[in-house]
Each structure stands twice: as structure tokens, then as C-alpha cells.
Amino acid sequence: MIAIGMEGSANKVGIGIMLHPTDGSEPRVLANVRHTYNSPPGEGFLPKDTARHHRAWVVKLVKQALREARISADEVDCICYTKGPGMGAPLQSIAIAARMLSLLWGKELVGVNHCVGHIEMGRLITGATNPVVLYVSGGNTQVIAYSSQRYRIFGETLDIAVGNCLDRFARTLHIPNDPAPGYNIEQLAKKGKRLVDLPYVVKGMDCSFSGILAAVDALASTLGLAGAEQAQNDDDDDADTKNDKPTRADLCFSLQETIYSMLVEITERAMAHVGSKQVLIVGGVGSNVRLQEMMGIMARDRGGSVFATDERFCIDNGIMIAQAGMLAFREGLTTPLKESTCTQRFRTDEVFVKWRQD
Amino acid sequence: MATLDEYKPPPLPAPFTNTNPPPILLTQGAEAHLYKTTSLNPSTPAALKIRPTKPYRHPILDRRLTRSRIVQEARCLVKLVKEGVSVPAVLALDCEGQGGEEASWGGAWLLMEWIEGPVVRVVLEQWEAWMKAQIHLEETVRISEEDRVRGLMRRMGETIGALHKAGVVHGDLTTSNLMLQPFEGESEANDSVSMEGKIILIDFGLASQSAQDEDRAVDLYVMERAIGSTHPRTEPLFDSLLQGYRESYKGAVSALKRLEDVRLRGRKRSMLG
Amino acid sequence: MAQLETLALPHLPSSLPVHVALYCDVQNSAFLKQQLLEGNADFEYALVDASMVLTRAHATAAIFRAVNDYMNGRLMSRNVHSEIVFSLSPANNIADSFRKFGIADATKDLLVVRVSVSPEITHESVAAHLATAIQGTSVPFDDETLSEVSDITKIKKAYKLGALPSPSSKTECNGTADNDAKRRLELSLVGAIALRGS
Numbered sequence: 001m002i003a004i005g006m007e008g009s010a011n012k013v014g015i016g017i018m019l020h021p022t023d024g025s026e027p028r029v030l031a032n033v034r035h036t037y038n039s040p041p042g043e044g045f046l047p048k049d050t051a052r053h054h055r056a057w058v059v060k061l062v063k064q065a066l067r068e069a070r071i072s073a074d075e076v077d078c079i080c081y082t083k084g085p086g087m088g089a090p091l092q093s094i095a096i097a098a099r100m101l102s103l104l105w106g107k108e109l110v111g112v113n114h115c116v117g118h119i120e121m122g123r124l125i126t127g128a129t130n131p132v133v134l135y136v137s138g139g140n141t142q143v144i145a146y147s148s149q150r151y152r153i154f155g156e157t158l159d160i161a162v163g164n165c166l167d168r169f170a171r172t173l174h175i176p177n178d179p180a181p182g183y184n185i186e187q188l189a190k191k192g193k194r195l196v197d198l199p200y201v202v203k204g205m206d207c208s209f210s211g212i213l214a215a216v217d218a219l220a221s222t223l224g225l226a227g228a229e230q231a232q233n234d235d236d237d238d239a240d241t242k243n244d245k246p247t248r249a250d251l252c253f254s255l256q257e258t259i260y261s262m263l264v265e266i267t268e269r270a271m272a273h274v275g276s277k278q279v280l281i282v283g284g285v286g287s288n289v290r291l292q293e294m295m296g297i298m299a300r301d302r303g304g305s306v307f308a309t310d311e312r313f314c315i316d317n318g319i320m321i322a323q324a325g326m327l328a329f330r331e332g333l334t335t336p337l338k339e340s341t342c343t344q345r346f347r348t349d350e351v352f353v354k355w356r357q358d
Numbered sequence: 359m360a361t362l363d364e365y366k367p368p369p370l371p372a373p374f375t376n377t378n379p380p381p382i383l384l385t386q387g388a389e390a391h392l393y394k395t396t397s398l399n400p401s402t403p404a405a406l407k408i409r410p411t412k413p414y415r416h417p418i419l420d421r422r423l424t425r426s427r428i429v430q431e432a433r434c435l436v437k438l439v440k441e442g443v444s445v446p447a448v449l450a451l452d453c454e455g456q457g458g459e460e461a462s463w464g465g466a467w468l469l470m471e472w473i474e475g476p477v478v479r480v481v482l483e484q485w486e487a488w489m490k491a492q493i494h495l496e497e498t499v500r501i502s503e504e505d506r507v508r509g510l511m512r513r514m515g516e517t518i519g520a521l522h523k524a525g526v527v528h529g530d531l532t533t534s535n536l537m538l539q540p541f542e543g544e545s546e547a548n549d550s551v552s553m554e555g556k557i558i559l560i561d562f563g564l565a566s567q568s569a570q571d572e573d574r575a576v577d578l579y580v581m582e583r584a585i586g587s588t589h590p591r592t593e594p595l596f597d598s599l600l601q602g603y604r605e606s607y608k609g610a611v612s613a614l615k616r617l618e619d620v621r622l623r624g625r626k627r628s629m630l631g
Numbered sequence: 632m633a634q635l636e637t638l639a640l641p642h643l644p645s646s647l648p649v650h651v652a653l654y655c656d657v658q659n660s661a662f663l664k665q666q667l668l669e670g671n672a673d674f675e676y677a678l679v680d681a682s683m684v685l686t687r688a689h690a691t692a693a694i695f696r697a698v699n700d701y702m703n704g705r706l707m708s709r710n711v712h713s714e715i716v717f718s719l720s721p722a723n724n725i726a727d728s729f730r731k732f733g734i735a736d737a738t739k740d741l742l743v744v745r746v747s748v749s750p751e752i753t754h755e756s757v758a759a760h761l762a763t764a765i766q767g768t769s770v771p772f773d774d775e776t777l778s779e780v781s782d783i784t785k786i787k788k789a790y791k792l793g794a795l796p797s798p799s800s801k802t803e804c805n806g807t808a809d810n811d812a813k814r815r816l817e818l819s820l821v822g823a824i825a826l827r828g829s
Contacts, residue, residue, distance in 0.1 A: 436822035
């Protein structure tokens with residue numbers, strides 16, 4: 001059976017094609033293509049512009065994916081699309097494209113929860129059977145564990161998502177958004193050495209990032225490190241090492257050390273709570289090497305291990321929607337055309353996970 | 359990729375390397391390891407909570423966090439002992455780490471009074487099992503059994519009330535963090551599970567000093583949910599806990615009013631994309 | 632012969648036994664204090680005003696804290712013995728802790744502590760020296776004796792615990808409420824010692 005997955009909940013539009021062989025052997029990725037909308041340094045992506053980008057690219061990408069998969073539209077069994085959560089306008093543009101294909105090809109629709117997509121793809125790629133899942137991206141920060149046919153949220157952010165915190169600090173520093181603001185912060189942080197005191201806010205298994213963002217933003221402007229002019233010096237390795245003031249690199253370093261410690265801490269607490277030794281990191285921020293390293297040390301000290309995927313599957317993509325959609329489709333769960341809406345708010349624990357019996 | 363070795367706890371910090379017999383590991387939580395050992399008087403037992411250093415985080419951040427958390431926990435306990443609330447007393451504390459600024463051990467330890475007795479979770483589990491095992495339960499027995507549980511719930515409510523009155527919120531109130539310390543000497547004659555004893559609050563790892571209705575209400579809400587999810591037969595008797603709480607201090611009324619709001623929205627808000 | 636007790640405190644290395652003696656009606660407190668001020672090494676003791684000590688557990692909490700800080704190289708005062716006096720205090724002011732808990736010229740009841748920080752310091756050597764150095768009546772270091780010498784009002788004031796119910800200082804009225812009050816006060820003192828400086 002073949003599923004096509006369509007994702008566009010944020011600034012990436014992705015199309016993936018997944019084959020679940022009828023003989024029960026390992027599912028195979030037939031195609032996984034993506035295009036990212038990048039705004040200029042110092043700016044975030046706006047819903048209207050992002051939706052326009054997705055509309056302009058979706059047809060091109062579907063054609064490309066079919067070509068790469070060497071299949072025709074006839075062979076597709078279901079069309080899976082992101083129902084939410086995410087930004088309204090971009091979600092709508094992809095939902096409309098999915099409906100159009102459904103009518104055009106006469107295929108069933110399957111609306112997919114974006115977070116569940118990440119989890120199922122992570123499980124498939126890494127082979128982690130029943131991990132505690134840390135889902136970290138520009139829009140989401142959740143610690144999730146499976147229990148009786150739900151992915152239950154044990155902890156989450158009480159305000160902004162961790163990726164949003166990184167994105168906005170990148171804007172303050174005028175760090176480029178290409179390929180991703182978080183990636184560029186990570187590179188700059190490698191040159192940082194001094195740990196600057198920032199707020200550290202963990203409440204049980206929940207955490208908060210807005211206070212940290214405000215504090216690090218304020219530090220950057222007090223030290224005169226914000227803005228486009230300062231960004232010119234980032235490639236200069238010796239910049240600012242002469243004086244005692246923290247540098248832009250130090251701020252990136254401190255921000256990363258602080259927020260990733262918070263994430264590892266709440267993940268560890270969830271692991272202790274449910275008695276699991278596996279951690280799976282999914283979502284765009286999950287491709288950060290320092291986060292993976294810290295999580296690895298924590299898991300090792302608990303006698304467990306960490307599973308992470310690379311940027312093909314960590315960062316939003318179409319294949320994860322195809323995978324989660326296919327699991328639902330095989331259980332007979334489809335989305336009638338009339339109900340093929342999308343929604344900005346869609347909690348991970350609302351999804352009935354019919355395909356897991358453990 | 360996965361290496362699921364047998365878990366080995368980190369080595370004990372000084373001075374407990376000297377302790378003879380060595381402390382016995384009871385539980386390993388996310389933050390801390392709990393041991394049973396002796397107090398400064400060799401004939402009295404004590405609980406030792408060790409917060410090991412966390413190698414995954416920056417050593418400066420690690421020390422800062424470990425220190426502030428164990429100090430916060432110890433401060434709450436000392437304050438509560440002073441106020442006469444039933445909690446384990448602090449016997450000794452070391453929050454400075456060992457071996458200089460950025461050296462190997464940034465952990466901390468807290469030596470506390472040992473509390474004898476089962477946690478309330480076990481008492482209720484045993485009671486629910488006993489009730490289930492009665493093939494023919496007479497109505498009078500059922501009522502008297504439920505009255506005993508109501509009495510226990512009421513005392514739990516009173517203890518939580520005393521805690522809140524003292525200006526501390528627990529942060530993680532479950533039936534696993536309440537103990538039933540049996541009275542010395544005689545116990546009641548009963549086929550069923552004993553509910554006699556004094557309620558003691560334990561594990562203040564997430565506690566903080568607060569007198570806000572919101573924090574108090576969340577404490578009660580977490581307790582309510584914990585009983586709902588772990589003790590289905592006990593859940594209908596939860597109002598006795600709230601009754602005991604209501605009568606325990608003046609501010610209880612407004613905290614209970616706030617609890618209604620917290621129940622409606624849940625502990626968490628709905629998630630935006 | 633003095634009733635010198637040698638404690639092997641749990642968790643402390645066996646190489647560091649602690650020698651403790653309690654005296655009443657001490658006649659030469661002014662002299663003893665002078666030896667401390669002059670830094671006479673023979674008189675390197677913790678000399679504590681015993682009226683400021685509620686119970687054995689109270690004293691051992693301070694001794695344990697001081698020896699643990701000594702082993703970790705974190706003494707705030709001159710040596711482990713001055714640190715024992717300082718450790719009795721809930722506040723960080725060293726001079727003030729000596730005024731409140733240390734020996735004074737008029738001290739009558741005295742708690743003497745010596746830690747075996749070097750191999751020459753043994754039960755015998757300490758007992759022999761105390762026999763000549765201290766002019767007073769040696770009494771057992773136990774809660775019963777301490778309850779006769781401790782000044783609960785002064786102790787509560789030093790620890791800012793005035794709001795706590797007072798146990799009656801005499802041993803005869805030993806009701807449950809009285810025991811509870813004493814236990815609560817004792818645990819509050821021990822807690823304050825543990826928390827000092829944090």
C-alpha cells in the first residue's frame with residue numbers, strides 16, 4: 001500500500017511517499033521532498049507569505065515526489081495531510097491541495113496530527129519501541145509517553161516553544177534564517193565559552209522560555225550586541241576575545257546550555273515517572289547536536305539510550321505525515337471530505353492511537 | 359544502538375563513604391537517590407537524599423541548580439518543622455559540592471529524619487483489594503469501612519491544610535508522598551487494613567514557599583487527579599479530604615474556590631500550534 | 632577521673648573520633664577563655680557554654696557540621712574546634728557566635744569538645760589534660776543532665792524561635808505535650824544548624 005503525505009504547518013512544505021509492502025516487510029520511503037520558505041535576517045515568517053509560498057510549491061513538489069518514487073497517481077492508496085497543529089494559513093493551503101488531489105484522483109483522505117507524525121516517523125526510523133518522546137520545534141515543546149492508545153503529554157512549555165525562543169533570539173542578533181536560525185545559533189555557540197546567568201524555569205515536567213528570551217534579549221541590547229552591524233563580525237574568530245564582556249557567541253552558548261538543560265531535565269523526570277529507558281528526540285530542534293549530546297549523557301547515566309533522527313526526518317517533512325496517515329488508514333481510519341478541515345490547536349493526546357495495542 | 363546495561367548508582371559522596379554499614383539505596387528518582395542509613399545517633403535510622411551531579415549540563419549551571427534546589431527543599435522542611443507541620447526534620451545538609459569550584463562532584467545531600475510506616479498509596483491499594491475480595495459485603499460493614507477511609511482522607515486534608523497555612527506548597531502531592539506513621543503501641547482490632555496513625559508529608563523536592571490561592575489549588579488538584587487515577591474506589595470519598603482541608607485554616611475557603619477554576623481549565627491550557 | 636566520652640559519630644571516618652565532656656560549677660572559666668584568646672595549642676578545645684545546649688542531638692549536629700566542613704576544607708574560622716562553636720550558631724557572624732555560644736568568664740556549665748585531628752590526640756591524652764586543666768564537676772553528657780543546665784529562653788532567643796512553645800526545663804513534668812515541644816525545638820535547632828549559610 002502506498003500513502004502520499006503532505007505537510008505545511010509551518011515554513012516548510014514537504015511531500016513524502018511511503019510504501020507499506022503487503023507482505024508485512026519493512027515500510028520503505030519512496031520519496032521525501034521539501035522546500036523551505038526563508039525570511040530575511042531579523043524577520044520571522046508571516047502566515048500570509050508562508051501560505052503563498054506553499055501554494056506556489058505544492059504542485060511542483062507532488063510531481064517531483066511521484067517522479068522520484070517512480071509511481072503514478074493510480075498506485076496511491078491514500079492522501080495524508082497535516083490537520084494541525086500549526087499556523088492557520090499555511091495549513092489551509094495544504095489542506096486545500098490535499099482535497100483537490102483527493103477529488104482529482106478519487107482517493108481517500110487521512111487527516112494527521114503533526115506531532116503524532118513526528119513520533120511515528122521517529123519510531124520507524126530509529127526502531128525505538130516505546131520511548132519517552134521529546135518533541136521540540138518552532139511551534140511545539142512537549143514530553144510525551146504512550147499509554148493505553150494515547151500519546152500522553154507529561155510535560156510541555158507553559159508559554160512559547162523552545163524553537164520559537166531560538167528563532168526570536170536569532171532575529172535579535174540578525175543571524176541569518178538560512179538554512180535555519182537554530183542551526184546558525186548552534187554554529188555561533190561553538191565559539192562561546194563563558195556561561196552567562198539566565199533564568200532557568202522548570203516546574204515539575206513543564207517549562208517556560210519567555211523569561212529566558214526576555215533576559216537574553218535584554219543582555220544583548222545592554223552589551224550592544226544586537227542588530228545587523230554586529231552580525232558582520234560573526235565570522236571573525238577573534239572578535240571580542242580581548243575584553244571581559246560576553247560576546248554574541250557567549251550569549252548563544254549560554255542560551256543553548258540553559259534551555260537544553262531544561263529539556264533534558266523534564267525528559268529525565270518523565271523517564272523516571274513512566275520507567276522508560278529510551279528517549280526519542282523529534283522535531284526541528286532535535287537536529288541540534290549539543291541537545292543530542294546532552295540527552296545521550298543523561299540516558300547513558302540511567303542505563304538507557306537516546307534515539308535521534310537526522311534533518312531529513314527531524315525537520316518537518318511529508319514522509320512522516322504519510323507514515324502516521326498510513327498507520328491510521330490501515331486501521332480503517334479516514335477523513336471524509338466534509339470533515340477534511342484543519343486546526344491551529346490540536347493536542348497530541350486527542351488522537352486515538354488505534355494502531356498500537358501495547 | 360541501545361545499551362541496556364544493569365543500572366549502577368553513582369558512588370556515594372563523602373562522608374558517606376565512611377558509613378558502616380553502608381547506606382541502602384531505596385529509590386532512584388530523576389533528580390535524587392534515596393537511601394536508608396543512620397542518623398547522627400547510631401541507634402536511630404535516617405533518610406539520606408542525594409542529588410548527584412548531572413554531567414550533561416555545564417558545571418557552573420549544574421552547581422547552581424543542585425544547590426538552590428536542595429536548599430529550597432531543606433528550607434521548606436525546616437520551616438514546617440518549626441510550624442509544627444508533620445514532615446521529616448532536616449538533620450544535616452551539604453550543598454557546596456566537593457573539591458573546589460569546577461571539580462568532579464557538584465552534587466548535594468540532605469540527611470533527614472526517618473519516617474516509619476507505609477505510604478498512603480499502599481494503604482489505599484490494600485484497602486481497595488480487601489474490599490474487592492469480600493464476596494459478600496454487608497451494608498453496615500461497607501459503611502463502616504468507608505467511614506474509616508473518610509477519616510483518613512479528612513486527616514490528609516487537615517495535614518495539607520496545615521502545610522498551606524504555614525506558607526508552603528508541595529508541588530507534587532500524590533498518595534505516594536503522604537505517609538501513615540502508625541501510633542506506637544496498640545492498634546485497632548480489624549480484619550481490614552489499618553488506617554490508624556499520623557499523616558506525614560514527604561518528598562519536598564518540588565516544594566516552594568507560596569501563599570497564593572493558585573498554587574494551593576494546583577496542589578489540591580494534583581492530589582485529586584492522583585486519587586482519581588490510582589484509587590478508583592476511594593475517589594468518591596475525596597470530598598472528605600476537602601472537608602478536612604476546609605476546616606483546617608482560614609485561607610482554605612478561597613483556595614477551594616480557586617480549585618473549581620483549576621478543575622474547569624485543567625492544569626494546562628490548550629496548546630497553540 | 633573525668634567522665635570523658637569518646638564518640639564515633641556515624642558517617643565520620645573512624646580516624647576522627649570526637650571526645651566530649653560536660654562540667655558543672657566550673658571555677659576557672661576566665662583562665663580557660665584566656666588560653667583560647669592567646670592561642671595556647673594545649674587548650675585547643677571547643678569550649679561551649681553548656682546553658683546554650685539543649686540536647687545531645689543539638690550538640691552532635693554542630694560537631695558533625697564542623698567536622699564535615701573541616702574534611703571538605705571549608706572552615707570559616709581558625710580550626711575545627713572554633714568551628715564547632717561557630718556551627719552552633721544559626722547566623723554567619725563568627726564573633727557573635729562566640730559571644731553567644733562560647734565560654735565566657737562567668738560560665739559555670741561547660742561543654743568541652745576535642746576532635747582527634749592528629750594521632751597524638753587520644754581518649755587518654757585528652758582525659759589526662761582535662762583532669763588538670765578544668766576545675767569543675769564532671770557530669771555525664773546526656774539529655775537529662777543537659778535539661779538541668781540549658782537555658783531554654785536564651786536558646787530560643789539566639790535561634791529566633793520565640794514563637795515556639797516552651798518545654799518546661801525541669802525533668803519532673805514529663806507530659807507528652809512537653810516532650811513534643813522539646814522535640815520540636817530540638818529539631819528546629821538542628822535544622823537551623825544544617826541550613827546556616829545556605
